[in-house]
Amino acid sequence: MFHTYLVTGASGFLGRAVLSELKKKGVPIRALVMENDPLASGLPEGVSVLYGDVCDDASLECFFSDADSGTCVIHCAGIVSVASRPGERIYRVNVGGTNNILRHCERARVGKLVYVSSVHAIPEKPKGTEITEDAVFSPELVRGDYARSKAIATSLVFETAGRGLNASVVFPSGIIGPGDVGRGSITNMLLSFLAGKLPVAVKGGYDFVDVRDVAAGIVACAEQGQPGRGYILSGEYATIRDILNAAKDALGIKRAVSFLPICLAKLIAPFYEKRSLWKKQPLYFTPYSIAVLDSNGLFNRSAAAAAFGYAPRSLQSSVRDMVLWLKHL
DSSP, rough: SSSSSESSSSSHHHHHHHHHHTTTTTTTEEEEOTTTTOOOHHHHHHEEEEEETTTTTHHHHHTTOOOOEEEEEEEEOOOOOOOOOTTTTIIIIIIIIHHHHHHHHHHTOEEEEEEEGGGGGGGGOTTTTTEEEETOOOOSSSSSSHHHHHHHHHHHHHHHHHHHHOOEEEOOEEEETTTOOOOOHHHHHHHHHHHTTOOOOEEEEEEEEEEHHHHHHHHHHHHHTTTTTOOOOOOOOEEEEHHHHHHHHTTTTTOOEEEOOOOHHHHHHHHHHHHHHHOOOOOOOHHHOOOHSSSSOBBBOOHHHHOOOOOOOOOOHHHHHHHHHHHHH
């Protein structure tokens, strides 16, 4: 048990869930939030909020002002993007920001760092072969700038752990569940579906996990995760059809949706991405996102189960809670 928890990326979907999980412990929590972040309001009561940036050393000096061996740092901050060309900022935040956090953790000699990576940082294996945490983390072995940035950052964390920092890494799969105020791709898809405005979806699927289970896994990892170890926090493989069917079952509704074959989706995706950029709309349907739905989504989470009892809920339960939350927006 640590006397203080520092959480970066606290206003994000996962960051909020981590704060809620930590609140159960009744210990002081300091949250790092970007200034003028529209999602910063509504954080759990009693959390000390510091406005700053993982790329700004001055704000990190304040964030780590009294950190010591009784401090646990949970580094959730990062940019998630499915864009074909997300730009330099994704590396500045995901790699540079993580490097800054590592430097301050070493300087303060904190008791623990949990870095939130992604399963996308792990090199993919052929379909039908389980993917584990036992991997080489290199940007050369993964595809897409998001995955490359997370692979580089993950490698930096393990290097620092090798120098003595008590650091563990968690690798969540596709995060879903209630509370996604930032409206990620699955949330937006379900909103369109509930409104009867989703005539077409894409075939394919991935491993999806409830945000609450990931948050619980992170907090458990902080206390029981081994230094220099990584833990996959996955849920279960589900197709887009499975998710929509679970939503229909939860609400007792009927909706007709046609499903686009992956091969056709891959042809259309580049044009749809350009259209979204031109219209300044959020990017969801891109070559990268379609490639993910056609990739190997078979992950082995046994290391997390053995280390700290990680046991995620069912997809049906997550989708039910998600659509009930969306109905009350």
